[in-house]
Amino acid sequence: MKILCTADLHLGNFSKKIPEKYNIEDFTAEKAWYDIIDIASQNNYDAILICGDILDEDTSTFTSRQILNNGFEKLKDKNIEVVMIPGNHDKSRLSDLLSNTPYSFVHLIGCGCKWQRFDLNGLSIYGFGLDDDLKTNPFKRKLKNEDNKEIKLKIEDDKYIIMIHGDYNANEKDNKYGPFKDSLNGDVINNSIITLIGHTHKKEEKDKYVSLGSPQAFDFGEKGEHGFWTLELDEKLDKVNFCFESFSKVYYELVDADVSDFSDEHSLSSILNENLECKHSLNLYKVNLIGNLSKEKHDKIREEMEENQSAVNGYVAEDVYVSEFIDNIEGVYNLGEMAKQPNAIGVVAEMILSIDDGTFIEKYGDSFVKYKEQSEEYTEPARNGYYDYLDDEELLKFIRKSLIDILPGESDKNE
Template identity: 25%
Template sequence: MKFIHFADAHLDSPFRGLSFLPSEEFNHIYQAADQSLKRIVDLALAEKVDLVLIAGDTFDSSQPSPRAQLFFAEQVKRLTDAQIQVVMIFGNHDHMKQEDLLVSPSPYFKLLGNNETVEQATFTTDAGFNYDVIGFSYLNNHITEDKIPEFPAKGKNYTFGLMHAQEKSATASQNVYAPFTVDELQNLNYDYFALGHIHARNNLSSTPWIVYPGNIQGRHINEMGAKGCYLGEIDENSGKTTIDFKETGPILWQGPKINLEGAISKADLQAKIIAKLESGQKTYFSLTIAGAQYLSAEERDLVQDPDFWQTISQSLPFASQLVDVRFVVNTSLKLNDNDQQAFQAAKEELFAPAEFKQIVSDWQKKDPEAAKLAADPDFIAAVKNLTEVKLMSKLKGIKDETETN
């Protein structure tokens, strides 16, 4: 028996922060998850699999667009027309009612565990191999209780568990996605747990298999690396299962880094950046420049300009794109104890909650969107980082001038 396991397609994901891209390029990345899903279905048909397991968050919201719904329904129909069994669950993003899903009724399609009830379904392959799939769907965006005690004992059939869930954390506030422990799953003695929710690929156990396939297409720089699905094969005599990751995402995200050890000309900086952005397929790069205190204010402004990113991108193969530049200050600049203490105190004072709130309040009077940015941890971290770069650059200039004199 062959099967495919995927999760977290997040169809209709908005891909915020990339609006500076040319419209054709932005449309390409917007459609990347669709392309990845289509490739998964192509793979299922080519491999003549018996089963496709979809472990939640197929859509990015509980009210997906008609376009996304119809596209998904079309891909499911390709599978069911080929008599491939499809079993899916809803996750915390696409928690919906069953009647809101626009998939045509078919004996080869099953939405499992509607209304957050653990449900068991039994199927038989054309070769006569019996298997069970047991799982539940979200009806709300959070499930705080441990659902594992509701799972039935394993019967004589090969058994899949299907969950959109997260490992139990020591921090109670984080246990809002059907929290579980690996020991709990292992004690059920099922043959394969098909998980969703975590976007990084991860196998929590191989005895039995407890598998996160990751999402099918990275959406931003924090979702780097190859994305796709798992193709599994079961020996129907021994029950032994082997799995193989298959890359289907059309776009990679990578985070290369260059190190500066001194001042550099604009031409050399551009050449150094281009040389670092290498890939064998279409890739979106977030570049980190370490030693950023060696850049002049003009150079910092240049490398943060989206027009500069587009100029760089035109030199890259496979229509790859530079979409982000981040600065890091290295520690080569030594300060005496008093200066170091003053530098640290200045940083803490500037970014004290009350001080930062006042800055945002003044900013918000000019731009109402400021409040949203000020609540974004990534934005705050970027502002702090850039501030430190500029301070260190100023200090370096003062230190150089002092040493010269």
């Protein structure tokens, strides 16, 4: 049996910051959905499993119905079963849309925050969706039996797959959707063939579970590889193959570019060419400029940054673009000397050095947690659910920049 596993399609959404030269229609979730269906039907898959957030919250019911049904039309007579669970963005809309579906190969399970079993040609699938704002552990919820009676979740099948939508990195106290970090090493997951998780949009593979990630990357909150997974089982339902397939039509990356040796001969564009790879069909970069430059050179590189950004959408090379520069260029400091000073400058220099040697979180953990909470709160209104907040690495860079700004500027230095 060959199964295509995916999650978080967010139909109606689309990839952001696509340069003008490209057709935005090629970067929609809708296009990804049709392409995934084509891949499944052209490569003899038996099933498509989708672990929640199939629809985007902001997509109208009308559009959602149209996109879903266009996809299902393509699957008619293909002998491919589609098994879905709702996610926190689908709410009850997905079950409303599918309640009278004429497509007999479409199955929605795990609604109403209850576990539900589905028999996929002899393979048991247990699904749990998040069509309610559940902030407690799904593994502590009940199983809806065939005759609609609720029983405690206890799986007696020898071989089964779990489909779930929720935050596997969080505990109940963290106030996240469907948190189940506590249950990651429990029997239900450990005894599964594989547990498929949707929600985080980020791929992570472990022995018994996999965070599938989203097939199409939407913005810089979704850096790195994005695609779907292929699971192959033999006749005894043993796993013979499970692999990730890169799929997204655009990739977002954050890179550091050291500009310390910037000069008339070694321009910003040559530095960009050295640092930005063309790995995928379209590569969008956020470039974090680091290193030390005199004030004069810093001004010059700023001019070149502006030129790059006013060129068509930050063009660097064929299919390689800079969406945004982050200027973390510093003056010429001797932090080691500064750190010896018995004053505020010494303390600040000491903190910067601890970021550089990777000990900041260990030494200043409490402040880091506070910074993190504030940054999430601050970016929340602009997020619209697109996860465009700073991750730990970006946050550390931001803190470093703030600290550098406290240090006396070049003109104040004793030359």
